[in-house]
Amino acid sequence: MRPAPQQRILLAVLCLVALVDRAAAQEAAAAPAEAATPGTSLSRGYSLQDADDVALPLNPVKPRSAATEQRMDALGWFMTGRMFDNRFPREASEAGAAPDGRVKQERQKALKAFRKAVKLEPDTIDLYRYLIPLEIEFKNLEAAVRYGEKVAQLDPDDWKIQQLLASNAAESGQLPDAIKHLEQAVNSPRMDKHSPQYVLLQKSLGVLYARTGQTEQAADAYEILFDVVKNPDKYGLDQRAQKVLLSDPLTGYEQIGQVLLEAKRLESALDAFERAAKASPRLGVGNLSYNRARVLFLSEKYDEALVELDKYFDAQKRSKGRLPYQLLAEILAKQNRSDELIRRLEAIAENDAQNVDLQYFLADRLTDVNELERARNLYDSMLRKGGDASGYAGLARVLRKMQKSDELLDALGRGFARGEDAIAMLEPEVKAISQDKALMEALVESGRKRAKSDELKFEEALLLAKFAAVMKEAESSGEFYRMAIALNREGRPTVLIQLEMAEMFLKLRKYPQAVEAFGEILNSGQLNDRGQAMTYSSMAQALAYDNRTDEALAAISKAIKLDDDEAQYRFYEAWIYGHAKRWDDAIQKFEQLIRDFPDEKRMILVTQFSLSNVYVQKGDVKTGEEILEKVLEDNPDNSQVNNDLGYLWADQGKNLDRAESMIRKALAVEPDNGAYLDSLGWVLFKLNRVEEAIPPLEQATQKSMGGDGTIWDHLGDVKLKAMHVDEAISAWTTALKHLEEEGTSDVQLIDKIKDKLKQHGGIQPKPADKDAP
Template sequence: MSNLLRYRVGLVGLLAFGLTKPALSQDEPQKPQAESPSSTAESPDVKGYQQQESDDVALPLKPLVPRSAAITARNEALSWYMTGRLLDSTHRNEPRKALNAFRKAVKLDPEAVEIYRELVPLELQHENLEAAVRYASKAVQLDPDDVEILQLLARQAAISGQLPEAIKHLEQAIKSPRILKTSPEYVGLNKSLGLLYAVTGQKESAADCYEILFDAIKDPEKYGLDSRAKKSLLADPTSTYERIGQILLDGDRLKPALEAFELAGTTRQGAGNLAYNRARVLLLSDKPEEALAELQKYFDAQRTSKGRDAYRLLAEILEKLNKSDELIGRLETLAENDAQNVALQYYLAERLTDVNELERARKIYDTMLQSGGDASGYAGLARVLRKMQKSDDLLDALGRGMARGEEAIASLESEVKALAEDKALVAMLIESGRTRAKAGELKLDEAILLAKLAAALKEADASEEFFQLALSLPPSPNRPKIATQIEFADTMARLRKYRVAAEAYHEILESGQLTEKGRAWTYFSLTQVLTRDNQIDKALEAITKAIQLDDDNYEFRLFESGIYTHARRWDEALLKLEQVMTDFPDVPEVITRAQFSLSNVYVQKGEMRKGEEILEKVLEMDPESSQANNDLGYLWAEQGKNLERAEKMIRKALQAEPENPAYLDSLGWVLFKLDRIEEAIPPLEQATQNSFGGDATLWDHLGDVLLKAMQTEKAIEAWQTALEHSEEENSPDVELMERIREKLKQHGAQSRPKPAEKGSP
């Protein structure tokens, strides 16, 4: 449709509803002037509308039946919709106004799917991903067969790492009656869905999809694929056929997999890999001897394209033949004849490390890294040095590896995680780092590493010490200062050094290096630490700034209500929760979370029945809600009522989340109330083990149950632990602490003395 024709269609639509012109250059539509007695149709002074002087005067129509509020809203929505279309199509330099117009339209008529189809791409264009996904989800509710919107949702979910959600959307799209099973669109959907299945380990489903893709490549006319479409699918024939073969092989489709590998082998690039791929098929066909002979052809050609996978395949074949003891010898022979093959040399070093041939393995790593071998070798070298307990050399190797960039850092992650389990070695590394710092020899990446290791051991002071050292050193291309500042602030928040974290977030905000959204999220992080530090007024200031920067982010709005709840300002919390539900009526997650928060506020406020009523309404809408079943069951258990029903509800919640410590605590507590003491102990013990935060209430409940079971000493231990956890909290439950102290006093026990703080005599 031409711009002129589109404008005429829009203008006719607007005039049909009594509007004189679209608001092309305003954020708000022009409101009709209020009628006065002198401007009615009966008045001789009425001006009306004439395009030319000779035209009859067009007078405003006065409907016999006044429009309803719903019709008026729809009409106004249509005007904003058409305004948005005009701004988006004829005024390319005004996409923001078009976006605002569509937003107004959808608020007025949230059931019009056409508005969402225009709005979602604009939200994405402006990088408003959360809003785009929210509107797209609503569009799919209105039209479950909208393939384009479903694909958009799948793409955004995949980008966000929510692969199960992406798969769900593509599965819905591929079942749409608008998709013909002999169409190019069907082939494309199978390709995308098959890839996601493969990534998430759903091998059979991935193979199903890729069989369709393979069939389409072999018989493009069957699926209506023209030459351009087929060329697009086979942009790189070698990798495409190999990927198809791999996925079919993983799904035990051996015959079509071999066919795909053979097609890959017809290209010059793929010919060298054919022996390797044939060996894999032969092994899965239970022909290990033939597989070994075929794989040897790959080795004889000194191919390197398959990297370590070729040597892993050799290990599998030898294991199948009960000849695993030959592996290192065969690898050494290959390595002697191919000294520059990095993957081979590293794989040999790994196997030597496995059998504690540490000096030989270290020599290989040192040689390859000195000659420019890829940075993943630092992870192997670090493993060797860790096993050798050489802290100075280990710190040097880890630092050099981290300095090589993101790829090397990623390869080091598993080794650093293993290292964090060895507290004695970490202590040695920290002392080595302090010695280097005093001599002015500590490097940036070494300081960052030591800060992380100290944090992993919950050594907050040491972590802060090395982060501060890192910030005092010159930044590197791989590690700009802002990245270190962010990691420092987040780590201090996690270690409960809230004042230090708040100061770090302030410095980040003052750096001038953040985008608008980055500033919004940093204010949100600042809000969280200020809240936990009970700086309520400052927390409210910070969350207000976050909301001003991103007023469409419901996460900020929900947390704002949580600040008031934390401060026990119940009425203000309730107002904020009601407001967020009003502002996000079409976002189920917001409504659900707000309802649970409302219930919690009423309960804490002492209005128990109101809290129960909200949960009862949630269960009417969603009887399977695990949180609602647990929360209501726990409230009843606390009051000693409806106990049998409460037990059933809590068990239902646990079926959905069997490891949830809160649900386990609820079960133990309701069993205690039912006087089933022996049954109550195991879930409460499991709850205390599963709780990351060491919730004092869980330990208090366990103490009460153990006392009833005549296990007084264990009960005292549980109460003492509960008291310790309470004292660690920034906003402890004072009443709970007093109750625990009274219990300890009644049984002739005291709370454990606090450990002396650093610097105490």
């Protein structure tokens, strides 16, 4: 008969004690015992019923150490977790043995018990094997990954854990980390290299290698997959599993051939393409001709490649989109016959007039050689027949070159109305237009005319709002955003447009307008609690920048109350105090944040940087330096701490050689980071290597990242030391302009720059007022 729950608990505890201290248990068991009755002290033993043997407490001869006591506690929690975990197994609940709610409660108790066991014994790997599945079951993925990372440290050869970490990293977009974990999984000595699990891991690796441009590594993985689909029995795959692999676009013969071709493994690639043709006879003939042409092209057999490509064209195949015509252009270029391309395309088009990809490719080439009217007519013709999103991108390119603003606005608006795919295709054109201020101004003027005659469309208004923002015309941008909101019928949610407008005002430092726009969003009633919290947070930033500190603190306080995940909003609260130069309040809030959220590692790191900066701004450079030194000790490869501490040392003129080394280490990770380039220039200047300091500082001025005034000030100092006085004056003048635009409250820096300009003739004294006494 199965023991009752109370008996099982008692027996579990007694067994644990016996395992830890068996000798003492035997000695105690040999002593005479008295039967216990209810109410009797447990020191005299205990029995559930009168006829039961008395269970005596086991008093060890030698007192246990603290470590042993902790291990005992961990074992107790582990056994408790196992009991709750096994009471209603998942398969039993599925069979209807217990109500779902009861099962969930039991398993939650198991989860809590295992967590306590792991906390007491963090280096006992078996505990995690019970905890992690429960964390995943209750969708606590962040915790599961954190525990998985611990297991990976304790046992790098656990391929299942590596697979879990890889999956999480890939879903988070951290592809290098995902690849690292997958590599450890496939190389684990416990991994059977001829198992379905190995095949799955190689598939994941191959796909990630291909996505990250690691051509050779991707080809290595796909060589294995090629062997798998040719010899499934060798890897324990049945016929169904083989079909699944071959029907997957990521692992079919065609994709295998594509990956191998990119790595120039031509023989294997051709083999894969030929198998693809046999597997799909309907598409096979034309596709095989195209793929053979690619192989021949890479083999530098250009005439033979053209022959195979012509077979594809003669069959009037369209499965490869524009790629065959691009290949034709590349072959002719290799033969110095590019002048034949348009003629050849026109001849193919005569026999395949309904081929949209061909017509668009021809129109693109006509645009390249500035035959703009012919290209425009071709685009218009295809778009009247329906066309696709790429037609609007091509037409926009032609009209941009022709500087036809009114027609360009119409083409862009129609393209944007086609949805996300069209918007993505139009992006390069929008970027090109954004670099042509005269054309943007003409587009805005066209938009205003349309608005007056009620002809402006929603997509056009939204696009013009973005162009006006690029031109830093906040008022015009806001005007068109409001038009878009009024015209919005079945488009995107209005709140998203309002949010774009508010963020535009914030970015362009129009803080009162930003506050008003965020207020409109909050009053719209379209946001859930989390959305309201995020909006209050953004409003708080705008208020802080507008030097309305008390209102900013009130706004961030509302964000904190609305969202349970308080850490980021508590950070902004501390930042607001710092921005207002209320240093002691900022320090108290940052330090409290670190204490309250010990598990938020990334937030703590950011907070430490901010806390250090507050101490430095307050004048306590020593404490600010000590914080960064501790961060460096814990995170020696972190680029920001290497830069920030290096810059702090450079600014004080100390530890200059090490500071240079640390800043260069940061730049190796982020070579285009403007702040890091500024730091390098500044430390080289302090090392009296003036000519070396100029290039990184000049590069830093080209990176728009905030703090531009300080960078230009540094450049001015270096130029002066290099005896380029006029260039120094120009740099300081630019620094002053940036500081005024930024609305900085750093009065000391502004006064220093003005003094430098006066000293070197950059600022002329104002003439005296003739009416002054």
